[in-house]
Amino acid sequence: MRTTQFPLNTVKETPADAEIASHQLMIRAGLIRKLAAGLYSWLPLGLRVLRKVEKITREEMEKAGALEVLMPALQPAELWQETGRWEQYGPELARLKDRHDRDFCLGPTHEEIITDLARNEIKSYKQLPITYYQVQTKFRDEIRPRFGVMRSREFIMKDAYSFHLDQDSLQATYDVMYQAYTNIFNHLGLKFRAVIADSGSIGGAVSHEFHVLADSGEDAIAFSTESDYAANVEQAAALPPQSLRLSPSEELDKIATPGQKSISEVSEFLGVTPQKILKTLAIIQTVKTAMNEDTEVFWLLYLRGDHELNEVKAHKILGEFRFATDEEIEGKLNCRPGYIGPPVKNSGQVINGLADHSAIAMSDFVCGANDPGFHLKGCNWESDFLIVSIADISERQVADIRKVVEGDPSPDGKGEITLARGIEVGHIFQLGSKYSAAMKAGVINEGGKNQIMLMGCYGIGISRVVAAAIEQNHDDKGIIWPANLAPFQVALCPMNMHKSERLKVASEQLYQDLQAAGIEVLFDDRKVRAGFMFSDMELIGIPHCIIVGDRGLDTGTVEYKGRTAQENIEIPFADIIDFLKAKLV
């Protein structure tokens, strides 16, 4: 391709509304243009990259035995009503009516559609297992679209769905897909982790997220320094402390801490580390009574001062809950937030308490005195509070409810936890029968009986992968494309070609030769100055650059520069094709 026929549309200035590097660079390099909030057009250069992601994804899907289909983006409400998601899905679901006033939505996902397709097309167990996939535009009416195509309202997704007679078959395909995803991200040349994940609202049990590692990622993931354990921080288990609780050595003492409310304030005021301060959170749990009515129960949650509550874990134990309001805390404890703590033994108060493992292992600690302006020091669980001894702790009183922190032991016993940020680009689920049961998608089994199929689903955010790749691979000059994502492999940059006929001839010949060698080359035949040319090629992230000039023609050489190299190297003109071919393997 020649730049005179393939406009680059680069811009020097950073767009005002782009926050993160990938968004800024995608605009500056001329990959995308914004149409409206969360809606982007792909320019020719960006589309080439997008197509590469699609191509690699398709190759691996085909290898995994998946069959490509294409389902409508516009979907009738009836199918969504069958699974109940028409009501469950919030305003994120882009709903609309057709001219006959019938309800439709723009699909954010295609479980309903594929399940409908499968129940009509698959009749016998002999046709199973089967996996369909598609590359389609999806719509989510995000509350707050941001970060360019990273979180947009319209985006391209590869989604695959598998159908099975039994769990073993589902597990087998899931494993194949797991491997296919690993292959895809390896081929894309991205640093990634597959992490154990919460399957969230889509339902089902087993689930992994694939994260591209990048400091600006929205998700925190925890992984082991020594094993391949990796989990979403929400999911990562914090093991109980191994060391035993130290025996009490201090007497309970009430001290004035006027105006000191937060852990950090109290820590500084009293000169104790946050590890020695108990953090007490007040929540209101919602439970169903025997009459099936909602009733509210007040709880105190105890954490070590340097830890944070993991709400996902707490919800698993307590079900529905919310944080108590200041008024509710006042009403129950006669105390303002900032000074609350576990009720002391002789207070006569009995309040439901749930402590984290590491909180119950504390001794001689500081906590709120349930008296505004006062804390207690020298606190010890058994001697001073109603909470039971460590010997007979029950599930309801002590559990893992905190977020893991760096340095925690890995849950699999190997190594320590390290935290990293990731961008979720893929997610695989074992859905089980959630959709197939709701939509009565069954086959005739070996015994001649109808049997509901099991399903798996597997998604990759194609457009998000492009942004994630940039987020992970860029410098102050621009994008640094991994080899398999680059819109072009090689930039051919002649110096002042318009002034030298022999350079023009040589450049044109080299351009032809590179193309003949099967190399994707971008020939910069614009009449622009050298610096302008180099800056453009670096901004758009072409991995390899060939510079040809009269100087080199005199000595029979061309110059080569890798995208991140500091120095140019001279290559004999005759060797350049072989040299590049070796680079491109």
Add this chain to the structure above:
RNA sequence: CGGGGCGUAGCGCAGCUUGGUAGCGCACUUGUCUGGGGGACAAGGGGUCGCAGGUUCAAAUCCUGUCGUCCCGACCA
């Protein structure tokens, strides 16, 4: 949904306080020079100042409404 910011040329911005002929940089067009890291000079083209009302002799500027857009908000004991 709450709080805040911003809508002026393709992009980035000034002008608004204190109403009086719409400006700057980049980009674009033409020409001359220049020619290995986003050139210089000269001459150009391009804007219903988001939209709708209102105040005024006069509104980008003041008032009201409206739309768009961006940021912040979900860990506080």
